[in-house]
Amino acid sequence: MxxxxxxxxxxxxxxxxxxxxxxxxxxxxxxxxxxxxxxxxxxxxxxxxxxxxxxxxxxxxxxxxxxxxxxxxSYMQQKDLLLPHKKIADNIALPLVLKGIKRKKAHEMVLKKLPEFGLEGTEHKYPDQLSGGMRQRAALLRTFFFNSRISLLDExxxxxxxxxxxxxxxxxxxxxxxxxxxxxxxxxxxxxxxxxxxxxxxxxxxxxxxxxxxxxxxxxxxxxxxxxxxxxxxxxxxxxxxxxx
Ligand SMILES: Nc1ncnc2c1ncn2[C@@H]1O[C@H](COP(=O)(O)OP(=O)(O)OP(=O)(O)O)[C@@H](O)[C@H]1O
Ligand SMILES: [Mg+2]
CATH class of the missing domain: 3.40.50.300 (P-loop containing nucleotide triphosphate hydrolases)
Known part of the structure; x- marks a missing residue:
């Protein structure tokens, strides 16, 4: 267990x-x-x-x-999924940056993963420029970047x-x-x-x-x-x- x-x-x-x-x-x-x-x-x-x-x-x-x-x-909360003033790449890179990875390297890691999550080309956009489904995929990708073996996903x-x-x-x-x-x-x-x-x-x-x-x-x-x-x-x-x- x-x-x-x-x-x-x-x-x-x-x-x-x-x-x-x-x-x-x-x-x-x-x-x-x-x-x-x-x-x-x-x-x-x-x-x-x-x-x-x-x-x-x-x-x-x-x-x-x-x-x-x-x-x-890692925890994907029910509200405040993404920070509205940060671009998608910065939002997703957050857990990596918190872990001490340099922003440039974190961005490279994020860019590599975007196509798999159907988010190619969204890196410079802000959350309100994306569809609801795209925002949820971005939030999920960010959750996965916490790299924990356990994720809590709230709705x-x-x-x-x-x-x-x-x-x-x-x-x-x-x-x-x-x-x-x-x-x-x-x-x-x-x-x-x-x-x-x-x-x-x-x-x-x-x-x-x-x-x-x-x-x-x-x-x-x-x-x-x-x-x-x-x-x-x-x-x-x-x-x-x-x-x-
Ligand atoms: N920080 C808090 N302070 C006081 N009461 C709270 C706090 N957080 C939650 N509650 C109360 O606890 C109860 C359960 O809230 P919770 O958010 O856990 O429900 P939930 O099952 O997630 O509901 P939903 O499906 O609507 O998201 C509610 O009555 C709520 O008002
Ligand atoms: Mg709830």
Whole structure:
């Protein structure tokens, strides 16, 4: 097991937001985290990334306590994806520059990767000159440049049309299969969770807890045929049942 939490709990202003979160993430695994708005998903990511300290509980990476430590797990946050006043190349190069790599060298590394992420020729543009899908790919590329074995992705494909979303899903699965990376991915979208994940946690209640865990057996990378398969429908029914629909 790569990452594990033990009984993580967090309150804000005396109100318990999440309680007794015990999750695991294995090597090369994509885990989906599904839950309604306000249940505490982003709060959980803020704890995992070390941005927030839990009131109780621990976060273990390969058995070592990393609770409250930043810079170990890369994190694509739900908002403020890219800095608006910085060009795309500078935005993506940020983690490299933070690591102490010279700007020129960092730019070279970014330029090499842009075509793979469908961003060729965007290096001198500003985020608001790109489409929503391009901005999300740029934010993902920046997350990957943190070069951590674990990435937390908070709704990385939200607010995209269905066609662009499907294209990005396929692209994401093909990129992930090429690099040794484990991800936890927050989404509100049940189909997205099933299509991308090896395992799905459902978070519900107040305070938020992990109330169900569903395994998606299909191998990766997957094609869109999976979304109309019997296996997909069976998992979707199971999730709807867990969500009490
Ligand atoms: N820094 C904070 N201070 C006080 N309350 C907070 C803080 N961060 C989050 N909360 C509260 O904690 C609860 C959970 O918020 P969180 O952002 O984790 O939800 P979420 O599941 O990510 O929701 P969404 O799907 O809308 O992004 C909300 O009631 C929110 O108002
Ligand atoms: Mg959130």
């Amino acid at each position: 790569l990452l594990e939490t033990q009984n993580l709990s967090k309150s804000f202003d005396g109100v318990k937001i999440i309680e007794d979160i015990n999750l695991t993430l294995n090597n090369n695994e994509i885990v989906g985290l599904l839950g309604v708005s306000g249940v505490g998903k982003s709060t959980l990511f803020n704890l995992l990334s070390g941005l927030l300290l839990p009131d109780s509980g621990k976060i273990l990476l390969n058995g070592q306590d990393i609770t409250g430590k930043t810079g170990i797990i 990385p494909f939200s607010s995209l049309d269905t066609i662009t979303k499907t294209q990005l899903h396929l692209w994401f699965l093909s990129i992930i299969s090429k690099i040794n990376m484990s991800c936890i991915l927050i989404t509100h979208d049940i189909d997205e969770a099933i299509f991308l994940s090896d395992r799905i946690y459902i978070m519900s209640g107040s305070p938020g807890r992990l109330t169900s865990e569903i395994t998606v057996g299909a191998s990766r990378p997957r094609d869109t045929g999976f979304t109309t398969s019997e296996e997909f429908m069976r998992i979707k029914k199971e999730i709807l049942c867990c969500l009490h629909f």
